[in-house]
Amino acid sequence: VGTQSISPLYWSIESGSHNCAKAMVEDLLTIRADRDNYYYGCDALFTRHPEVIHKLCVDARQLIWPLLDGLIWRSRISVQGHRRVNYYIKHLVQDGEGNFAQALEWLAASKDPRVAVHPVVVLFSDLMWTRVVMYHFLAERLYFAFTLAIFIISQSVFTRNADSQMGETENLVVFICRCFIYLGSMCFLLIRQVRLVIADFRAGDVMRFHGIPVPKCVLSAQDVGYIGLLTTLIIMCTQEPIFWCMGNMDGDFPGSGLFTSACPEAVSHLEIYSITAGVSMFLYWLLIMNLSIFSMQISAFVLVCGQVLGELLLFLTSLAFLILAFATSVSAISHQLPDFAGIDAASLSLLAISLGLFPSEKFLEIKESVWVTLLVVLFVIIVVAFLLNLLVAQLNQAYASVYIDMQGYA
Structure with a gap:
């Protein structure tokens, strides 16, 4: 039109004529x-509109499925019960x-589980996963699982108790494992978070809370978990008993020796x-639960658990409210029952x-x-007979509504 090139497809979408666009x-x-x-217009469509997937995800989601259907050809002839597709x-x-297309990123951002299970999306996402993404993801996850195994060895396998003292060999193993955690896990997480924050600020991918810019890399649940783990590891490093005992390993105390953690200087740091x-x-x-992605069934189960977790939180909130209400009421009554003497004791008894x-x-x-007695009976009727059964009904309903789309979410 004149000097402008107007796409009839985009004009139909923007004007709301979705039937014409379809x-x-x-x-x-x-x-x-x-x-x-x-004659097949697939190449012409994506050449003229390389961002057509993004356009449909934003302005006309009902057209994504017809477009994906058009990318499949099925033969009308079957051979031994199979048709070529x-x-x-x-x-x-x-x-x-020649670069990686952003189609999968756009489709994932739409958060539509029905589209995620379309045969075309399943095929090209599996292709990207098996040929490109899986090896990088697997290497990172296996390294994280290895650091978890080392952490278990240093904190749960070799432990000091009141009945026994570890020898110098065990102390050496624990020292090596903990040094690996601080250097190979803590430093790795620190460098990773710094890189993500710098990348977000350079790309302008930030959100402002009361005028304070916050990078989006710290807003997801997984990244919050990584930041929490990094924080706890830094605190552990500052409170490490072995480091505090470095200057007094051979002192006059039980358990003295190479890389001991039983010196008097470390006692005040053990609790933290x-x-x-x-x-x-x-x-x-x-965080290791990310490995569930290698099994569609396990991944779907984990995601469904996350979806119905909100119902459990509502139940716990209601339970806490009822316990506080009844505990304060019982405390206001004059009685000689030690299990209900005060709000704290009454709350613990009602929770039990x-x-x-x-x-x-x-x-x-x-x-x-x-x-x-009347208040306790009323509490039991409300919580045990009503609230718990209501929780079961809510979980069943929530699971039934999410179950249809759980593979798409996975």
């Missing part, structure tokens, strides 16, 4: 033939300049060190009743106070 897509991706040539995925894997070591171990196991851990013989003591 007809154009289906017409372009229909294979025709005459006596001399075959051709997938035209060249433009989804590689752009016109042990707590951060436990948190680090838990974070290691949470909710979990079925409250001793049965102590229920007889509650009968001494009629009003406390």
Whole structure:
């Protein structure tokens, strides 16, 4: 039109004429033939509109499925119960300049599980995974699993208790393992996070909270886990008992010797060190769950668990509210029951009743106070008879709604 080149397809999408746009897509991706040539508009479509996948993901998601259907040709002739099928995925894997196309990134950003299980998407995503991504991901994950094994050896296998002292050989093994964790894991995570933060600031990929720029690499759940693990490892390194005992390894105390951690100088640091070591171990196991991606069933199960986790959090919130309400009410009543003396004791007793851990013989003591008995009975009816059954119903409904799309999420 004049000096402007206007795409009828994009004009139809932007004007809301999605039926016209669907007809154009289906017409372009229909294979025709005459006596001399075959005609197929796939190359013309992606040459004229290399970002067509992104356009559809943003403005017309209902057209993604017809476009992907048009990239499949199925023979009308079957041989021994099988038909030949051709997938035209060249433009989804590689752009016109020979670089990796962004089609998979755009489709993943749309977060549509129905599109993720389309045969075309499954084929070219599996192709990218098996030929390019898997080896890099596997190498990084296996290294992370190796650091977890070393961490377990240094913190859980070789442990000092009150009944025994470790010898110099065990101390040496623990020292080597912990040095590897601090150099090979802590430093690796630190360099990784610094690179991601610098890359986000250079690309301008930041979000502002009250005017403060925050890189997006620290906003995902996985990156928060890595930052938490890095933080706990740094605290462990500063509180490491072996380092504090370096100047007094051969002193006059039980367990003295090479690379000991039992010196008096380290006693004040053991509590903080042990707590951060436990948190680090838990974070290691949470982050290693990424290995579930190698099994579609396990990956889908993990994602479904994450989807229904919100229902469990609602239940725990309701339970905490009810425990606080009944604990304060019981504390306001005059009685001589030690298990319900004060808000803290009453809260612990009600929590034990909710979990079925409250001793049965102590229920007889509650009968001494009629009003406390009435409140406890009411609490049991609300929590055990109503709230727990409601939780089961909510989990069933949430799982049923997510189950259909779980492979797409995986």
